[in-house]
Amino acid sequence: xxxxxxxxxxxxxxxxxxxxxxxxxxxxxxxxxxxxxxxxxxxxxxxxxxxxxxxxxxxxxxxxxxxxxxxxxxxxxxxxxxxxxxxxxxxxxxxxxxxxxxxxxxxxxxxxxxxxxxxxxxxxxxxxxxxxxxxxxxxxxxxxxxxxxxxxxxxxxxxxxxxxxxxxxxxxxxxxxxxxxxxxxxxxxxxxxxxxxxxxxxxxxxxxxxxxxxxxxxxxxxxxxxxxxxxxxxxxxxxxxxxxxxxxxxxxxxxxxxxxxxxxxxx
Ligand code: HEM
Numbered sequence: 001x002x003x004x005x006x007x008x009x010x011x012x013x014x015x016x017x018x019x020x021x022x023x024x025x026x027x028x029x030x031x032x033x034x035x036x037x038x039x040x041x042x043x044x045x046x047x048x049x050x051x052x053x054x055x056x057x058x059x060x061x062x063x064x065x066x067x068x069x070x071x072x073x074x075x076x077x078x079x080x081x082x083x084x085x086x087x088x089x090x091x092x093x094x095x096x097x098x099x100x101x102x103x104x105x106x107x108x109x110x111x112x113x114x115x116x117x118x119x120x121x122x123x124x125x126x127x128x129x130x131x132x133x134x135x136x137x138x139x140x141x142x143x144x145x146x147x148x149x150x151x152x153x154x155x156x157x158x159x160x161x162x163x164x165x166x167x168x169x170x171x172x173x174x175x176x177x178x179x180x181x182x183x184x185x186x187x188x189x190x191x192x193x194x195x196x197x198x199x200x201x202x203x204x205x206x207x208x209x210x211x212x213x214x215x216x217x218x219x220x221x222x223x224x225x226x227x228x229x230x231x232x233x234x235x236x237x238x239x240x241x242x243x244x245x246x247x248x249x250x251x252x253x254x255x256x257x258x259x260x261x262x263x264x265x266x267x
Contacts, residue, residue, distance in 0.1 A: 057244065064250035070144070071248060073137035078236065080130035084168075085229060087123040095175070097221040099214060102177035127169050134165055146249040154242040157235055164232050171224035174217065185220075186212055 014037050018028040028036075046052045063071075094113055096105040109116040138158060141147060147155035174185045189212065193203040200210075206223075208215030250256075 058240075061244065061247065063248060064254070066251040066254045067248065068251065070140045073133060073140050074243070077130060077133040077137050078240075080126055080133050081232065081236065084123060084126050084130060087119050087126065088225070088229075090119050091123055092225060097175075097218055099177070099217055102175065102217060106176045106178075127172060130165060131169060134162055138162065143252075144249055145252055151242070151246055151249070154239060154246070157239045157242070161232065161235050161239065164228050164235065168224060168228050168232070171220040171228070174220045175224065177217065182212070185216070 015030055015033060017030055017033060020027050042052075091109065094105060094109045094116070096102055106120070109120050111117075141155065141158070170185075170188055174181045189203050189207050192206065193199050195202065204210060206219065207213065208219040
């Protein structure tokens with residue numbers, strides 16, 4: 001049987017090479033045309049929003065001499081958070097936050113849902129990765145002296161981020177609702193309750209009552225899904241604003257270049 005050859009679909013007008021203008025010999029290449037289309041689209045948005053100034057301010061910064069791999073730990077932590085957010089949203093599509101349905105829905109995700117075990121594994125291991133990375137990043141900023149003037153506020157925001165990350169890990173641990181998560185939550189609640197003055201109130205608010213009860217799971221779920229991710233995202237926004245505004249510190253082993261305007265004499 002003769003092979004039927006269908007005509008190729010026409011190339012969209014925007015991607016067709018422009019014929020040479022009078023005085024030009026070569027027609028514009030399709031790749032250049034594509035680039036120009038992208039630039040015009042970006043220009044269209046920029047003309048209406050003036051966003052490019054902000055984007056340039058964030059992305060095109062001078063970094064100090066000696067910047068090395070240790071400076072990537074903050075971005076790595078950011079990536080871990082984003083990965084947790086994406087996998088968490090997928091898990092939330094299948095998870096049932098009720099005392100009778102939670103365990104079964106987690107089992108269903110692992111055993112029946114397409115790539116469910118993979119996404120659940122990524123979220124579970126990702127939480128440990130985020131805790132490890134946040135500690136390494138905190139260690140980097142501490143040992144490089146980046147907590148000193150004028151970055152004290154960024155250090156404080158960082159401390160809040162560590163606490164929020166711990167609350168994420170604690171509240172997430174209960175969600176599979178198996179024996180281990182139940183008893184781990186009882187232990188954490190009891191430890192929390194022994195804290196001076198605020199301890200019992202905190203446990204009360206966290207557990208939805210003095211003890212583990214019917215509302216504890218939904219409370220942990222709301223904290224894990226809405227309250228803390230929102231707070232972490234806001235805090236990261238403030239953190240990165242300050243990083244962009246103040247710049248990063250040079251490694252401590254680099255000596256500053258002598259400034260001719262400064263005198264050696266101390267008054
Ligand atoms: C979700 C958690 C966090 C994210 C996403 C994050 C992200 C970042 C990024 C991208 C940078 C710039 C690049 C770098 O130095 O690595 C940075 C810098 C910084 N971070 Fe974080 N960070 C987090 C947690 C923390 C914590 C826990 C602390 C300390 C308690 C902290 C303190 C700082 C300081 C002081 C700087 C400035 C570093 C410098 O000037 O050299 N951050 N952070």
